[in-house]
Amino acid sequence: MGFTVSDELVAEQNGAGLAALEEDYAHLGRQLGRRGIDIERLTERAMAFRVSVPSWGVGTGGTRFARFPGPGEPRNIFEKLDDCHVINRLVRVTPGISLHIPWDKPEKGDELKGYASERGLFFDSMNSNTFQDQPDQELSYKFGSLSHTDPPVRKQAIEHNLECIEIGKALGARSHTVWVGDGGNFPGQVHFRRAVDRYLESLREIYAALPDGWRVFIEHKLYEPAFYSTLLNDWGISYYCARELGPKALSLVDLGHHAPNVNIEMIVARLIQMEKLAGFHFNDSKYGDDDLDAGSIKPFQLFLVFNELVEAEIEEVPGFDPAYMLDQSHNVTDPIESLMTSAVELVRAYVQAHLVDRVTLHESQEANDAVMALQTLKQAFTADVAPILAMARHRAGGALDPVGVYRASGYRKRKAEERPAQGGSGSGIV
Numbered sequence: 372m373g374f375t376v377s378d379e380l381v382a383e384q385n386g387a388g389l390a391a392l393e394e395d396y397a398h399l400g401r402q403l404g405r406r407g408i409d410i411e412r413l414t415e416r417a418m419a420f421r422v423s424v425p426s427w428g429v430g431t432g433g434t435r436f437a438r439f440p441g442p443g444e445p446r447n448i449f450e451k452l453d454d455c456h457v458i459n460r461l462v463r464v465t466p467g468i469s470l471h472i473p474w475d476k477p478e479k480g481d482e483l484k485g486y487a488s489e490r491g492l493f494f495d496s497m498n499s500n501t502f503q504d505q506p507d508q509e510l511s512y513k514f515g516s517l518s519h520t521d522p523p524v525r526k527q528a529i530e531h532n533l534e535c536i537e538i539g540k541a542l543g544a545r546s547h548t549v550w551v552g553d554g555g556n557f558p559g560q561v562h563f564r565r566a567v568d569r570y571l572e573s574l575r576e577i578y579a580a581l582p583d584g585w586r587v588f589i590e591h592k593l594y595e596p597a598f599y600s601t602l603l604n605d606w607g608i609s610y611y612c613a614r615e616l617g618p619k620a621l622s623l624v625d626l627g628h629h630a631p632n633v634n635i636e637m638i639v640a641r642l643i644q645m646e647k648l649a650g651f652h653f654n655d656s657k658y659g660d661d662d663l664d665a666g667s668i669k670p671f672q673l674f675l676v677f678n679e680l681v682e683a684e685i686e687e688v689p690g691f692d693p694a695y696m697l698d699q700s701h702n703v704t705d706p707i708e709s710l711m712t713s714a715v716e717l718v719r720a721y722v723q724a725h726l727v728d729r730v731t732l733h734e735s736q737e738a739n740d741a742v743m744a745l746q747t748l749k750q751a752f753t754a755d756v757a758p759i760l761a762m763a764r765h766r767a768g769g770a771l772d773p774v775g776v777y778r779a780s781g782y783r784k785r786k787a788e789e790r791p792a793q794g795g796s797g798s799g800i801v
């Protein structure tokens with residue numbers, strides 16, 4: 372297709388690196404073979420992995436202090452889909468789009484669906500926004516939305532969510548993600564229990580409107596925008612609400628929405644055990660909700676999360692069908708480069724988790740052999756699986772070196788000419 376990175380360029384760039392890759396891949400295949408692991412099966416798994424890209428992620432993000440837009444930023448949802456197409460064109464694991472309403476609200480849903488499918492993309496999850504006021508909005512969310520004390524505000528927030536579902540239905544989406552910024556800044560401001568009751572009452576109406584086959588994902592966040600108390604502050608309240616609502620309601624884990632050093636992999640295991648894991652918003656974090664690129668700060672944590680996921684996948688735990696999405700704020704990088712490298716980091720952690728010798732791990736756990744248990748995990752985590760990832764991309768028609776090909780393509784430079792600078796929409800991150 373003429374509107375993207377050309378097939379010729381990908382073939383030319385891949386051609387230059389293919390001989391070395393084949394050599395590395397064969398070498399790794401022999402190494403893994405000695406441990407009884409079939410490299411071809413791992414490559415197939417890497418090719419089958421999928422993570423969705425957020426429509427808002429291809430624009431430059433920002434903080435509450437400033438936003439520094441990059442050149443050639445997408446100005447509307449169609450241009451955002453062009454950028455998403457480039458990402459999937461090169462990494463081959465990101466055909467799904469997570470759509471934000473109203474930042475990326477389509478004027479004509481049919482047109483958007485066609486535009487996406489022409490580019491090999493589809494819409495999988497909708498995302499509502501009742502954490503900021505829109506210009507044409509009647510009532511304010513300053514003091515909350517789905518849990519607001521005032522029934523008309525709650526009604527307005529519910530109706531917005533129902534509209535998201537309607538738009539999603541037309542686009543072929545299958546899930547709806549709800550994150551609310553409701554909370555309080557001062558002790559005494561919010562009646563904790565009553566706020567949860569009001570939230571649940573609102574969410575029941577949204578739940579009742581879910582089309583057949585749809586699921587609703589509830590996202591929690593420790594703090595911000597509220598700095599004293601947050602309505603859905605952790606997985607416990609998220610689980611409670613999901614359980615109260617019913618089987619189609621599940622708890623979504625955003626890696627950045629926890630206090631530093633919280634054992635997220637254990638939260639993941641808990642939600643799997645309770646059959647309530649919706650899936651993920653992947654990103655990384657150093658202090659608070661930084662929304663840094665997945666795997667950039669704590670790759671071992673990411674691996675440990677995937678260790679739990681792969682264990683559940685192998686065991687075929689009932690109800691285990693997590694949705695993977697990226698949710699990051701790209702403040703200083705080209706969002707296309709960040710999203711491509713993040714997607715690759717997820718496939719890396721996924722493949723490494725498949726390298727874990729589970730027989731030895733389980734035996735070590737039963738024997739209380741902590742050293743051997745950790746060593747078993749580390750053996751998988753320290754394995755360099757880059758040749759598997761590159762071979763998987765190559766076989767799927769992607770790039771051996773996605774960032775290298777992207778830079779060689781001059782895509783951003785071309786877009787900088789085609790898309791004159793503007794303020795941008797959807798700089799926020801949920």
Ligand SMILES: [Mn+2]
Pocket residue numbers: 590625652698801
């Ligand atoms: Mn999120």
